[in-house]
Amino acid sequence: MRALILCAVQFLLALTWTLYVSFLPQLAAQAGLPRAQVAWILMMDQVIFVVTDLALGVMADRVANAMRRLGGWVLAVSVVSALAFVLLPRAVSPAWLVALTALWAATSSVLRAPPMVMIARRLHGSTPSFLVACSLLGVGLAGALAPMLTARLRDASPVLPFIAASVALVVAVMALRWMEPTAAPGHTGAAEPVPSSGDRPRWTHAWLLFAAFGLLALGFQIHTAVNSTPAYLRYVSPAQLVQVTPAFWIGFALCVLLPELAALRRYPARLLLLLAAACGALALFGFAAAGSLKVVLVAQCLVGGLWGVLFGAMLRAALDAGHVGHEGAFTGWVFAVAAIAAFIRIATVSSGASKAAPLAGWLPWMPAVAWSMAALLLAALVLTCAAPGRWDARSLAGR
Numbered sequence: 309m310r311a312l313i314l315c316a317v318q319f320l321l322a323l324t325w326t327l328y329v330s331f332l333p334q335l336a337a338q339a340g341l342p343r344a345q346v347a348w349i350l351m352m353d354q355v356i357f358v359v360t361d362l363a364l365g366v367m368a369d370r371v372a373n374a375m376r377r378l379g380g381w382v383l384a385v386s387v388v389s390a391l392a393f394v395l396l397p398r399a400v401s402p403a404w405l406v407a408l409t410a411l412w413a414a415t416s417s418v419l420r421a422p423p424m425v426m427i428a429r430r431l432h433g434s435t436p437s438f439l440v441a442c443s444l445l446g447v448g449l450a451g452a453l454a455p456m457l458t459a460r461l462r463d464a465s466p467v468l469p470f471i472a473a474s475v476a477l478v479v480a481v482m483a484l485r486w487m488e489p490t491a492a493p494g495h496t497g498a499a500e501p502v503p504s505s506g507d508r509p510r511w512t513h514a515w516l517l518f519a520a521f522g523l524l525a526l527g528f529q530i531h532t533a534v535n536s537t538p539a540y541l542r543y544v545s546p547a548q549l550v551q552v553t554p555a556f557w558i559g560f561a562l563c564v565l566l567p568e569l570a571a572l573r574r575y576p577a578r579l580l581l582l583l584a585a586a587c588g589a590l591a592l593f594g595f596a597a598a599g600s601l602k603v604v605l606v607a608q609c610l611v612g613g614l615w616g617v618l619f620g621a622m623l624r625a626a627l628d629a630g631h632v633g634h635e636g637a638f639t640g641w642v643f644a645v646a647a648i649a650a651f652i653r654i655a656t657v658s659s660g661a662s663k664a665a666p667l668a669g670w671l672p673w674m675p676a677v678a679w680s681m682a683a684l685l686l687a688a689l690v691l692t693c694a695a696p697g698r699w700d701a702r703s704l705a706g707r
């Protein structure tokens with residue numbers, strides 16, 4: 309039941325983002341903002357995500373240390389987020405639209421790192437990473453549904469979809485709070501033995517991990533938001549896009565639980581990251597060089613599946629690296645790095661740089677190059693952590 313609830317929460321959270329992006333040009337026009345300002349609002353959102361994902365991750369760590377349950381705090385902030393989202397279609401001035409968007413973006417971060425803290429602190433063994441993978445499954449399902457949903461709602465009013473999505477999300481968060489395990493009396497997240505300074509992850513190791521993930525996230529952003537549609541349009545008409553664009557997210561949803569298989573859990577998360585990044589780079593090269601729709605779709609499913617493995621393994625590595633007491637901070641960094649990558653992609657496209665030489669010529673190959681560079685960083689991480697005398701237990705390696 310916990311797996312289903314976490315999947316539903318992340319599915320609905322991703323769905324609200326899909327609705328928001330789809331209707332934002334309409335909402336901006338209604339509020340008196342020119343269409344050119346939409347990109348600036350989206351970039352503002354990503355900056356807010358960076359700040360609040362980090363802040364709420366750290367706050368979740370502290371709240372978990374002081375309270376027996378996190379669910380009430382998460383639910384309260386989620387209600388504020390839902391109210392802001394419901395009011396967005398009613399914004400009739402630029403100031404109100406920007407203020408409500410900022411409030412929604414800031415409070416929606418409570419459903420990223422804090423739920424990871426809830427499950428990492430209260431559950432043990434392989435259960436936390438399995439539940440994290442289930443939450444990512446919800447993201448994949450929402451991504452697969454997004455093209456069809458966007459096409460269906462293109463000419464609809466945003467009021468009813470925004471209300472329905474917000475109510476459903478609050479109900480899911482209420483269920484998450486109800487299902488949250490309660491810490492034993494007198495127990496805090498810091499009560500477990502904390503690794504000594506010699507056993508803590510070296511920040512050089514952690515920054516190497518996050519730098520690699522930054523390249524992976526940037527490659528993902530450029531591939532899905534910039535390169536995929538032109539590749540499809542070489543073989544299908546614009547009206548048929550809705551039939552082929554879910555391919556990436558179908559692959560993601562099919563493979564995101566793979567790292568939780570018993571055969572793969574024996575391997576460190578950093579090793580899974582390295583192998584998936586290397587295979588993903590090859591798949592991206594294949595996608596860029598594809599000469600038929602069939603090859604494009606196969607490569608797209610493969611890249612999506614490997615991105616699912618990468619994201620799941622990255623969160624598993626972050627939770628293990630932050631154990632005990634810093635799970636929120638480390639997972640907050642994962643989501644913040646993803647937001648930075650999204651910011652760079654939006655800025656590149658909105659500025660017109662993506663269509664200017666020489667970047668336009670390199671763009672189809674950039675995701676593959678980025679993932680190749682990430683694989684090199686991850687190889688350095690694997691070799692560094694495996695060296696004698698280096699920190700390895702509880703590592704960016706998984707338990």
